[in-house]
Amino acid sequence: MDRMLDLDEDAFQHPTIMDDILPEDFLNDDEPLGTLWTRLDSDQIIYQPQRRKATMVGKYLKGETLGEGSYGKVKEVLDSENLCRRAVKILKKGRLRKIPNGEQNVKREISLLKRLSNKNVIQLIEVLYHEEKQKMYMIMEYCSGNLQEMLESVPEKKFPLWQAHMYFTQLIDGLEYLHSQGIVHKDIKPGNLLVTTDGTLKITDLGVAEALDYFQEDDICKTSQGSPAFQPPEIANGLDSFHGFKVDVWSSGVTLYNIITGKYPFEGDNVYRLFETIGKGVFTIPDTGDPSVEDLIRGMLTYDPVKRLKIQQIKHHNWYRKKISRTTEYVMPPPLPDSDDPLRCMTVIPYLEAFHCGEEYDEEEEYEDGEFFVEQPGPSGQGAAQQPGTPSPKLKDKKSKRKKIPVRKFTFGSCKQQ
Amino acid sequence: MPLFGKSQKTPQEMVKNLKEAISQISREDKKGEKASDDVSKNLVLMKTLLYGAGDQEPQSEQVAQLAQEIYNSKLLLLLIQSLHRIDFEGKKDVAQIFNNVLRRQIATRSPTVEHICTQPEILFTLMKGYEQQEIALNCGMMLRECCRYEALAKIMLYSEEFYNFFRYVEVSTFDIASDAFSTFKELLTRHKILCAEFLEANYGRVFDQYQALLNSENYVTRRQALKLLGELLLDRHNFTTMTRYISNPDNLKLMMNMLREKSRNIQFEAFHVFKVFVANPNKPKPILDILLRNKEKLVDFLTKFHTDRSEDEQFNDEKAYLIKQIKELKAPDEH
Structure with missing residues (x-):
């Protein structure tokens, strides 16, 4: 399971194994660096699956990074008690100190948010502290x-x-x-x-x-x-x-x-x-x-x-x-920087899988037919299309994009309803 | 035109048939029974026309015709006046039809809202609906939809019927009382400026009656009323009302008594109103006198007040602030 997911996500960084290209061929090739193919015989591969380690903050299981502010990262999390999808703002004390009024602003924000409750104002669920790591976690409502x-x-x-x-x-x-x-x-x-x-x-x-x-x-x-x-x-x-x-x-x-x-x-x-x-x-x-x-x-x-x-x-x-009728034109949130999932499905799922069944799986047998592997994108050509800043696909591109997130779809087809 | 079944009725026919059926519905004989069936049937037809059926979207042309016919024939008022005679499903259909027609919008205009403004009787009848158990909740649904429109909320707030709510929120049937309370709250909070002006203009009458809710025998009424009071006073739009409220020593006494209620929830809600009296930088003399007279007792009481809420930083900060304020209270110099 782990290996599968890593291949899917890390395909842009790691050279892919291709059997049908000889080393001589690519040595003479003037393609830009990004498209380098490496030939490796299977017995030469020292297989070390990169572990997707499930980490928890309190009762929350962490997923991928949603964004990054000057204070620190915002990650997606899953409340392991009630399965609510949440976001956590991770604040590092050291970093906060360097920002003018940093600590004071955060303190004020927390005290304000605590007393507010309105549909159109973000809700602060709770604040957790980790003294040793000098970190603070603000658990908020999830937004896409x-x-x-x-x-x-x-x-x-x-x-x-x-x-x-x-x-x-x-x-x-x-x-x-x-x-x-x-x-x-x-x-x-x-x-x-x-x-x-x-x-x-x-x-x-x-x-x-x-x-x-x-x-x-x-x-x-x-x-x-x-x-x-x-x-x-x-x-x-x-x-x-x-x-x-x-x-x-x-x-x-x-x-x-x-x-x-x-x-x-x-x-x-x-x-x-x-x-x-x-x-x-x-x-x-x-x-x-x-x-x-x-x-x-x-x-x-x-x-x-x-x-x-x-x-x-x-x-x-x-x-x-005024009543303005809805048209088919609609701007969606773009996929996350390192992902190409236009629906922003829950990113906690792979971690959850790793957490529960990471070691039990015999990968080879489980995924032999590899149907969900078919559309695996090439190493860099596709990656370039998803550089941050490039226009993201609108709704109509959904179909073609969807195929590239096969693993998640295969295992948790229903997660997009979350 | 459908191949099988009857030809489709026009909106005009629907309204006409419905009106005729309603006029017969109170008869005790066979005709009354048939009329009752006809009412239900026509209501379903109307609902289908407005909401569409299955995959079929409602046709705007037909909807417009129906709405126009409803206004012309004053059907809304008739439906609401006869609501208690319509069967269970029919009542729900009426509420759905009413709410759909009400939400109708043409560019910036809301024609149904304009229509109801010329026939405020509709609103007053709906409000009185809380007095009839069998239609109370249906009326509640329609009323809250009306509350969304400032023009309608204004008519309701400034009507005599509004003061009946002080009675409705205390009726013995729990679901009706709480439905009435949510409508009551909606009226007093939804449109900020309108509500603020209303409270200022009618301060005496409203708060006289409000006092009764705070002293109610019913725990739920007391607690809900206290919570709403806190919300109203701490909303900046109601600044004038707040300053007036916290200048009255009777209100302070009431809150101090509520701080000592048996229920911890009520104690806690009372704390949030009480704090405003103490935090006021310009306390009138009667207020200051009461606080001074009870200085020691209050400090002692607050120190022990809800000490188990150690997690709630804000509450503890506020409590500490209040204790400090009360400790520092001084009688003004006598000249």
């Missing part, structure tokens, strides 16, 4: 991807209108909740908006969020550490204090602009230039074919924070209330 990576996976870098509408309305609902709890997020952007397998949007990363005092009547804030391209003019111009909720409205406006046009309203070669452009507040909207969304964007990107739309006004806006 964030809007940023979804946008980057398609050439036009934008969503069809209906999909953008579906996410935007949920963003506003989540934001309304955060604001009702006195929390200013301060870092709304596609990269901080996750999507679950059923299309529910979850606002995440409250690392730089600010909780207002219960008894503070207004929403005046004094600090901001959000992403520059999404900051409003009052911050770009360096004002001492500003209305927190209106900062989130502005960032949501930039987000809406971005997911609908594939562009940014304000750009600059560096932060200074960028802030200079934002500070002027002049922008144009490319034609979207929908005047009402352009009107909404203008309302949300109003220079004067007092005149800028409130959440309430956004909810009353025609575009927000």
